Amino acid sequence: MRPPASPTRTSRIDLPKHTLGQAFGFAWQGVRYCYRTQRNFRIELAAGAAALTASVWLGRGLAEVALCVMLVLVLEMLNTALEALVDLVTPDYHPLAKIVKDTGAGVVLVASLGSVVVGLIVLGPPLWQRLLG
Numbered sequence: 001m002r003p004p005a006s007p008t009r010t011s012r013i014d015l016p017k018h019t020l021g022q023a024f025g026f027a028w029q030g031v032r033y034c035y036r037t038q039r040n041f042r043i044e045l046a047a048g049a050a051a052l053t054a055s056v057w058l059g060r061g062l063a064e065v066a067l068c069v070m071l072v073l074v075l076e077m078l079n080t081a082l083e084a085l086v087d088l089v090t091p092d093y094h095p096l097a098k099i100v101k102d103t104g105a106g107v108v109l110v111a112s113l114g115s116v117v118v119g120l121i122v123l124g125p126p127l128w129q130r131l132l133g
């Protein structure tokens with residue numbers, strides 16, 4: 001996805017020094033940017049919340065599910081950063097830009113599918129038991 005209108009350029013050297021609190025604020029802006037602009041991020045967050053709720057309800061696999069949810073969200077954010085970087089470097093069509101973006105999306109896809117498999121292995125049997133018993 002293309003980032004919103006390009007921000008004004010400022011030389012890196014002109015930027016004022018920032019505090020630890022401000023650094024945290026910048027990082028939080030990154031999280032909010034992903035939530036606001038990336039539909040996939042919101043879908044993954046909702047699916048992750050559902051999986052965590054199921055894990056708590058079943059009393060099983062909380063650590064595994066939490067790790068998978070974090071992995072997918074983190075990779076989605078890295079993919080978003082990669083997309084923005086590609087658009088910054090080349091706003092025009094370029095075969096290498098396509099490779100970078102497709103591979104970035106592929107990374108998230110593999111992590112998501114792997115997480116679904118882990119979820120089925122960890123939560124499937126107890127869920128089945130709970131529903132039948």
Ligand SMILES: Nc1ncnc2c1ncn2[C@@H]1O[C@H](COP(=O)(O)OP(=O)(O)OP(=O)(O)O)[C@@H](O)[C@H]1O
Nearest residue numbers: 001002083090091092093094095097098101102105
């Ligand atoms: N500059 C480019 N050069 C070549 N192909 C591109 C370029 N920009 C985008 N593409 C192609 O279009 C696809 C979608 O790119 P886009 O930037 O719209 O990502 P997106 O739809 O936001 O992806 P996602 O849904 O993963 O966030 C890329 O995977 C790539 O195949």
